[in-house]
Amino acid sequence: MDLSLTPEQEMLKTAVRGFIQQEYPKETLLEIAAEEQPVTAEPWQRLVATGWLGISIPQEYGGEGGSFTDAGVLFEELGRGPVPGPHLSSCVLAASAILEGGTEEQKRQWLPALARGERILVPAMNEGSYSWAEEDVQVVARQDGGGLRLDGTKVYVFDAVSATHLLCTARSEESNEVGLVIVPVTANGVAIRSLPGFTWNMYEVKLDGVSVDQSSLIGSSFAGGWDALQKAIARTIPVMCAYQVGACQSVYELSVDYSRTRIQFGRPIGRFQRVEDHIINLVNQLDAARWTTYETLWKLDSGQEATDSIHLAKAVGSAAYYQACNFAHEVHAGVGSMTEYGLTLHTTASRSLYHYLGDPQFHRRRLADALSL
């Protein structure tokens, strides 16, 4: 038993933390959040240049070939920002889908480009009847000449504005099977629109008679596409959970600092037990997220069956981030609601991540299945 990180992981953690303090200060994060622009300019290019984003991609395909825990360490630090995507969506989730379902040629074509950030491939999975079930995929793919023609609408697509390509789930008109199709965002008939409101990097993608080559179909067949995506989601969830752990950690540190410096009634507010309670509730959520996440990463690294742990980690981790932000707002009151303070960056992210790759209740129900209840 050893719950510490390896010296290499500690070095990575320190390096990433330093990089993010330097390149993604609060002011930069607030600018990115305000602009709704592609994040492909600086400092994203410098982040890509570190090579870290290829951590989940095998070395033979141009990545770093890191372990799940290595990826967890990296993404925990990104979550502290919170540094916005498309790191998780493109370099972990889309890359894993190609790794799971792509032909050898597709792997060679896509994975090195994703690792180097030359292409950004963003999964477009959900539709209007928000769900994670195969039955609810209604975007249609028709055989059209030598290629495919896609029609339909994807919603709640993370990072779409930063993408060069979309990885769309689509239902074959011929076979009724759901596969994965790569669509360039520049193709005719693709329209991307930001979803206004309390959203975090979330978009609508309209596909109106979009034509793509037959080679855009992952695995060159619709069959197996859905399963590849499910496997990719399972591999991505623990890494995403590590991102939420870092985010909770950041929210926790903000709250402890504030409890020491904010004076009311002549003393630091943290000396009032009501305020203490919020931070204790917060740290309990943080640690619950941390240890369910890292146990899952470890199980995957050691080749163990981890289905139940993956569901547990997502159910606990997304609820924890949501709750951690609420507790932080109770500590901070008015200041916490000021955009320039920075807490709302997390609060906004926590709501969107709550649902990304399945909400807590969805994963609790699958946990029951995994436990053979």
Added chain:
Amino acid sequence: MDFEPTYTPEQEEFRQEVREWLKENVSPDISHPPDSINITEEQYQLRRALGRKLGEKGWLWATAPEEYGGGGLALDHAVVIEEEVDSYGLTVPPYYDSGGRLGGASIMVWGTEEQKQTFLPPIFRGEVRTWQLLTEPEAGSDLANAKMSAERDGDEYVINGQKIYVGSSLGADYMWTITCTDNEAPRHQNLGWFMIPADLPGITIQPMDLLISGGEAGAGSGVKNTVFFDNVRVPAFNLIGGENEGWKVATTHLELEHGTGGRIARNWLVDHLFEYCRENKRNGQPLTKDPEVRDKLIDIYVEAEIARLFNLRNYWMRHSKADITYEGPQASYWRKMSGLRMSQSILDILGPSALTYDPQWGAADGHVEAHQRSAIVAIHPGGTADIQKLIMARRIGIGREVREKAGALA
């Protein structure tokens, strides 16, 4: 990271040895009443006998130093022993004892060499059972307000006063207790700890009638008691850590009691409940097929998983000597509060069968009924849930620039 004790081939060999030894030495007559208040003298003696045998092997307090009667084994060996004993539904030691983990560990830090040589070997070999006596009627959460007096008289101290909510059924050999050694001195500078032979004249034990007393699966603590001390004469040698130095000893004791030690045992309640819900039907189908029951079972499972991971983390932190701060009281707080939340989910799932240990109508052989009561009573032992939060706040440094340090551990 590695969440599992690493099982080297040598350890697996050791596991076989432990397994075979336990097969030989765990009496098939040992049973587990859901409420440990029903533990009989005969059951207790079976457990004590097993404890003594484990002690002889050095497996009772496996990681305690050999020179003081412990096993002198590495953590990974201790884990194997705990896992194998746990498979019998027993703990190490297999009965209620505050001697090794609390009293003994405190003496390891604060005792003189002579005191260690005297008190530790019988504890670590399982020859004696020790109760901890901390709480008094006026010293509950405010332990430093202990008023039981210890007055020096020649080579002895004379002890007078009362302790409450302490001990177990069927007596003890030693009482590990905090007293007031100076009525005039300021708080925290007026205390002294004693290791007191339980058979000294003037000690009276009076069992208490509580909602439930034990409940800890496998440990079998049984009743709690009020203990009266009436001019009890204790050798001065039995004062641990020095006169008026008791608070520093208390920091060690409390550090351990607040969950820092961690546990790696599995949660038998969840096992019992899952099994019950798989095997019992409502509306013609197993309870586990009812969507609402499934949701509640997952609520319980998630609570228990978080508790397991907090305990595992603390176990590792203690044994790897990692810098531990708020994690001990966090694990206690989570266990106490999640226990209460779980008991409501269980009541939702099972209905009134959760409230009876009637052999015909009670759920899971009465284990569930005992939990409904023990979840409530568990709020207070080892520091109330609120006290756990208070310690966490100090250790985290909420509203404070200086973070309080954890108590010294051996």
